[in-house]
Each structure stands twice: as structure tokens, then as C-alpha cells.
Amino acid sequence: MIGDTVITLKNVDIYQPKHLVLANVNLKIDKGEFVFLIGQTGSGKSSLLKIIYGELHIASGEGMVAGFDLKKLSEREVPFLRRKLGIVFQDFHLLTDRTVEKNLEFALRATGWKDKNLITNRMLDVLEKVGLRSKLKKMPHELSGGEQQRVVIARALLNNPEIILADEPTGNLDPETSEEIVLLLKEISRSGTAILMATHDYQIIRNMPSRIIKTGDGALQDNVSI
Known part of the structure; x- marks a missing residue:
């Protein structure tokens, strides 16, 4: 259905700053979806999140986030994009x-x-x-x-927000508290807010299975299993 997709990236190349980090990224996340983002340190997870919240610009390809065209996004519009996003850090x-x-x-x-x-x-x-x-x-x-x-x-x-970007939100927490935080984020997603959660905690992913995307070798893989 039109309007149900909150993030669309098509054939996007991501540079940081002039070094190609991720090539030909294709990603679609719908309203209310919960998605884990995994990958080694330095593999492009943070760069992907920065593209989504307007910190980095798209070099090539197309991107839409919460109704904003990332290719045409001006500095003046970035704060308005971020009002449509919630950001949770470690x-x-x-x-x-x-x-x-x-x-x-x-x-x-x-x-x-x-x-x-x-x-x-x-x-x-x-x-x-x-x-x-x-x-x-x-x-x-x-x-x-x-x-x-x-x-x-x-x-x-x-x-x-239409989507919450959670960058290692359980990184400083013990396992039991980590699980409580992920359960809370999953509950929020059921109310219609999409969640994209970057994590190194594979135990959490095993305990709470969901769609997984992975950065590595300069590419983004979708629907991976661990």
C-alpha cells in the first residue's frame, strides 16, 4: 500500500568521506517493521544510519525517508526530517x-x-x-x-516518529535489561513505528527473531540468518 513504506533506498552508494563504504544499497522498511542491523565494526552500519538521518548525502541512487527525498535534501530540511525520526544511542x-x-x-x-x-x-x-x-x-x-x-x-x-533508529541501544546494559529494552522497542513497533536497531548482541537476536540486514564486504545483505 502507498504510504506504508518509511525507508526506501535504491542503488545507493555510501561514502565516508570519500571512501566507498557500501555500494549499490537497496533497502525497504515498512511502517511497524522491526529490523536488526548487524555487521562488523567499520563495515558501514553507522554510515547507513547517517544516510537515513541526513548526516551523509547520497552520492548516487535514490532514497526516501519519511516522505523526504534524500537526494534533494537541503541543510535547512535536515531538522524537519529528524523530527520524523527518533534516534536512540548506546x-x-x-x-x-x-x-x-x-x-x-x-x-x-x-x-x-x-x-x-x-x-x-x-x-x-x-x-x-x-x-x-x-x-x-x-x-x-x-x-x-x-x-x-x-x-x-x-x-x-x-x-x-515514523521510525526509530536505535544504534547499539543495549551496548551498556546487562543481558536481562537489554532484553527488556528490545521488548519495549518491539512493542513500540507494533503500534506502527518502524524500528531499525543496530546491534552486536547476537544472543538478543536469537532470543527475539526478526528480519536481519547485514553490512559487510562493502555491501548490504537483506534477510540474512545467523
Whole structure:
């Protein structure tokens, strides 16, 4: 169905900066899909994510992400593309000098939200989704690693993204907490937000099978098995 695809890359060459990292990349991810991205360090995983969120430009081929044409994407449009994306990193990137509430409020105001009631309601809504509504007034250092990553996921959900890019989101977490985070991301995908999760954790993939794409030898392989 038209409108169900959130990422389309056709015959895309990815350079970093002038070195060809991935050649002839073809990828399609639909609304609500959960996809694992695997590959050795330096094989192009991060470069692929950077193409998707507009950090790198397409050298050749075609790309559409959340309705934006990556080939024609201007610097001015990049922030608007990123409002359609949620990004979750291994290192939590929370503002350590302010509460969970103020972290989320900062992100909302930075993306154009002004109405205080709407801001409050949206913050409570996303914290409810990640099971942290009671942690609104906590500082990041008062939270466990898993709770901090849940706050990051809540922040990624603030603007109702069409896709969440999760780059090693369990890299700093123990196995049990890692599994909880992936279960949460899978639950989010069932509500219609596509998830692309880069990971080195093959145990997680074995425990929670899903579509796998792999970077290596300068190419992207789809539907691989491990």
C-alpha cells in the first residue's frame, strides 16, 4: 500500500568521506517493521544510519525517508526530517544537569512545542509508554542504566516518529535489561513505528527473531540468518 513504506533506498552508494563504504544499497522498511542491523565494526552500519538521518548525502541512487527525498535534501530540511525520526544511542546523551521532565521538555521546545499543557501531556504520555511515569522528577544519575535508556526512548517518541533508529541501544546494559529494552522497542513497533536497531548482541537476536540486514564486504545483505 502507498504510504506504508518509511525507508526506501535504491542503488545507493555510501561514502565516508570519500571512501566507498557500501555500494549499490537497496533497502525497504515498512511502517511497524522491526529490523536488526548487524555487521562488523567499520563495515558501514553507522554510515547507513547517517544516510537515513541526513548526516551523509547520497552520492548516487535514490532514497526516501519519511516522505523526504534524500537526494534533494537541503541543510535547512535536515531538522524537519529528524523530527520524523527518533534516534536512540548506546550512550544515553541525557542532559545530566536536569530532571527527566526537563530533558523531555527541552527536546519538545527545541522542536517547536510552545503550549505548556500540551508539553506536559505529551511528556506524561511517552513516559507512560516506557513505564517511567513515576520518574518525572528524577535526575539521570538517580536512574539505573535501563531506566536511562527508557528515558531516551521516551524522548525519541515525543514527536510521533515514523521510525526509530536505535544504534547499539543495549551496548551498556546487562543481558536481562537489554532484553527488556528490545521488548519495549518491539512493542513500540507494533503500534506502527518502524524500528531499525543496530546491534552486536547476537544472543538478543536469537532470543527475539526478526528480519536481519547485514553490512559487510562493502555491501548490504537483506534477510540474512545467523
